[in-house]
Amino acid sequence: MSITVRFFASIREKLGKGEVLIEAKGVSSASDVWDRVASTPIPPNTLVAINQEHVSLAQAVRDGDEVAFFPPITGGAT
C-alpha cells in the first residue's frame, strides 16, 4: 500500500505535478506528507483534504489514504 498525494490549482502548478504516490512508512500526519513531497514550506492558507474530507495539517494519515493539498477555494460566484 501507499499514500496517494494530489495537488490542485496554484499548488499543482508550483510543484509541477498533480499526483504522486509515496510510501506510508515514516509519515504520520498530513504535514509529514507535505514535507516528503515538497522541498519548500507549505504555503500559508493551504487547505488539506484526506480521503476527500477537509481536515487540518495535523490530521493523522494512514496507509491507503488519499491526501490532497490545495489553495483556498474560489468557486461559485462573485
Added chain:
Amino acid sequence: MSITVRFFASIREKLGKGEVLIEAKGVSSASDVWDRVASTPIPPNTLVAINQEHVSLAQAVRDGDEVAFFPPITGGAT
C-alpha cells in the same frame, strides 16, 4: 368638480359598489369621505389612498381628488 371614491376587494363587496362620485362640499378628510359614502363604521385596518398614494384617514381631501379604501394588501407570494 367632485371627489371620486373607489373601493377594492372585501370592502368593495361589502359596500356593493366599486366607485362613486360625491360632492366635495363639507368633506375635509378621508375619514369624512367614508362617512359620506358608507352607513357603517370603517373596518379596522382599512387602508386609504388619495390620488393613488398611501395616506392616513386624517389626510385632507380636496375637490378633484380620487380617494380609495381597501383592506390590507395580500399580493406577492407566501
Added chain:
Amino acid sequence: MRIRLLDRGFDPWREVAAYQAEQPQLAGKFGATTVFVGTLRDFNQGETVQRMTLEHYPDMTEKYLERVCHEAQSRWQVADMLVIHRHGVLAPNDPIVLVAVWSGHRDSAFAACRYIIDELKTRAPFWKKEETESGPRWVEQQ
C-alpha cells in the same frame, strides 16, 4: 428595468431568459442574478384551493412597483430588474409574481430581490380571493 402586470399565465424562466437576451449591454457586466418566483399552492390554511382571483388597483399598482424598484436601485448596486405580477383568475401551480435582479455581486442581488418582494407584498395594492371547498374567501394578511 421592466415592470409588467399580466392578466394571463406566464412562464417565469422564459420571461427572465427573454428579458436578459434583450439587454445586450448587460452581457459580461453582471456577476449575480437572483430570481424569486411566487407560485399558487393548491392548499392554504388547511383547505384545498381550487382557484384564486387577484384583484388590483390599476395605475396605483404600477406606480408602487416602480417606486419599490427605484428604492432598491438607490440602496444597492443593481444593474437591472424585472418584475412581473399576475392579476385575474389563477389556477394552482400558476406563477403569481416574478422578481429578477441582475447585479455585480451576490450580496446586492439577494438583498435587492428580497427587498422588492417584501415591499411589494405590503405596499402594492393587490388582493387575493381564494376559492376553496367551503366557498370563496379573501386572503387575510398574516
Added chain:
Amino acid sequence: MRIRLLDRGFDPWREVAAYQAEQPQLAGKFGATTVFVGTLRDFNQGETVQRMTLEHYPDMTEKYLERVCHEAQSRWQVADMLVIHRHGVLAPNDPIVLVAVWSGHRDSAFAACRYIIDELKTRAPFWKKEETESGPRWVEQQ
C-alpha cells in the same frame, strides 16, 4: 434533488424550467422558488477577463455539494433543490453556477439558496484561473 457538474455551457433558465417540469409531484405544493445564477464578468480587479478556467477536485466536489444541500434541507423546509456548477474553460457572460430552491415559503427559499451558494464558495473544491491582458492569474479568495 439534483447536483450536476458540467464541462460545457448551460442555459440556467432552461435548466430550471426543465428540472421543474420533471418534478410533477411538486406542482401546487410549493409557493416560493429562489434561484441564484453566478455569471462570468468580463472584468475583475481592474482588468479585462478574456477567459477563465475552472479547476475542480472530482468526486470531492460532488460530495461537498451534496453535503451542503443536505444541510440546507435539514435547516429549512425545502421541497427540492437543483445545483449546477461549471468546470473547464469559460468565456465572459457564461453562467458559472446555478442554485435553485423550491419551498413552501419565501423565507426558507431565500435562506436555503443563500446558504448553499455561500457554503459552496468556501467548501466545494473549485479554483478559478483568469486569463487577463497581463496574463493568467489564479483568483484569490477575498
